[in-house]
Amino acid sequence: xxNKDKVLAAFLVSMGMFSALQATKYIASLSDADKNALxxxxxxxxxxxVTLLCSTDxxxxxxxxx
Amino acid sequence: MVTRLSGFVVVxxxxxxxxxxxxxxxxxxxxxGLSQKEMRLVxxxxxxxxxxxxxxxxxxPSLYIRKINRILGGVDQARRLNVTVTTNGWFATTPKRTxxxxxxxxxxxxxxxxxxxxxxxxxxxxxxxxxxxxxxKLKKRFSVVMSVxxxxxxxxxxxxxxxxxxxIGIQHVLPLGAAKTNxxxxxxxxxxxxxxxERCPVRGKIAYMxxxxxxxxxxxxxxxxxGKPYFYPTPExxxxxxxxxxxxxxxxxxxxxxxxxxxxDISGENSSPxxxxxxxxxxxxxxx
Numbered sequence: 001x002x003n004k005d006k007v008l009a010a011f012l013v014s015m016g017m018f019s020a021l022q023a024t025k026y027i028a029s030l031s032d033a034d035k036n037a038l039x040x041x042x043x044x045x046x047x048x049x050v051t052l053l054c055s056t057d058x059x060x061x062x063x064x065x066x
Numbered sequence: 067m068v069t070r071l072s073g074f075v076v077v078x079x080x081x082x083x084x085x086x087x088x089x090x091x092x093x094x095x096x097x098x099g100l101s102q103k104e105m106r107l108v109x110x111x112x113x114x115x116x117x118x119x120x121x122x123x124x125x126x127p128s129l130y131i132r133k134i135n136r137i138l139g140g141v142d143q144a145r146r147l148n149v150t151v152t153t154n155g156w157f158a159t160t161p162k163r164t165x166x167x168x169x170x171x172x173x174x175x176x177x178x179x180x181x182x183x184x185x186x187x188x189x190x191x192x193x194x195x196x197x198x199x200x201x202x203k204l205k206k207r208f209s210v211v212m213s214v215x216x217x218x219x220x221x222x223x224x225x226x227x228x229x230x231x232x233x234i235g236i237q238h239v240l241p242l243g244a245a246k247t248n249x250x251x252x253x254x255x256x257x258x259x260x261x262x263x264e265r266c267p268v269r270g271k272i273a274y275m276x277x278x279x280x281x282x283x284x285x286x287x288x289x290x291x292x293g294k295p296y297f298y299p300t301p302e303x304x305x306x307x308x309x310x311x312x313x314x315x316x317x318x319x320x321x322x323x324x325x326x327x328x329x330x331d332i333s334g335e336n337s338s339p340x341x342x343x344x345x346x347x348x349x350x351x352x353x354x
Contacts, residue, residue, distance in 0.1 A: 015220070016238065016338075017238075017252075017254075018254075019256075019258070022255050022256075034218060034221070037224060038217070038221060040223055040224035041220040041223035044223055044234065048233075049227075049232065049233050049234060050233075050236060051234075052235070052236050053211060053236060
């Protein structure tokens, strides 16, 4: 598994989208173009500017901080 | 002793000039918004509970600036209030128009733009840039909230990051409102039981929705079905309610136990705190 795939899988797990196993399978199924388009989001997640919010229309509700 | 509330979400009205197919308020198209009496109730609640942060959502709040300014004008401590508006950014067609619109709020600290593949159908990317620049000029905080239906929707983050440095909050589309009708809710591959050990992420906050009342939950109209069982005419009634006490003090596992809902009864199609909570209360029926 390439390093980029690992980073993207970890990003999707941190966004609450998949379990680690599911994320790995999902990333493996993507085309290179789709993976590359996700890279900026994963990078922004590392610098803290992309965060997961509670799934409602209440602003500023990060479930991990709740 | 009067409880201090950490945040107060106010829906000034449900009208919106976009028609997003995933909108949680998509099923509610009442246009009038808060009545005079409701605005007084909201103003009183802000003062009495020493609310520090107020969030105006919708509908589209910028269609209700007069009502918002009347509410803020009625609060003595308005200067100490932190005011956030969530907008679809429709007005940000030129830099000047954007600045003028933001300045028409009597008090505004933060702007949260809803932008995702659904809003993108109505909102040119230029509006995002105008709003970001206007917030920078006026020294307001700017952020984006992005609803995602599938992981690939996150590809929109890249173009946004080219506009400037700001926070992007990611939300999963909940199968509620128009998203439910259109089958657009985020679907997980399996139920994540870990969610049962979480607590309501918005506990300590309250909401006011016109025509409904005060609640601890902004999706209460959806979980309530017909009638308004999870809404209360005053904050006091809400804070005394069994509903408020359950969601503000307990994990979802504990709530399920108290409502006699077994874990096996939870479908868990969406393992988000809100949907698990909604499913439990819907199964439990109206609380006494």
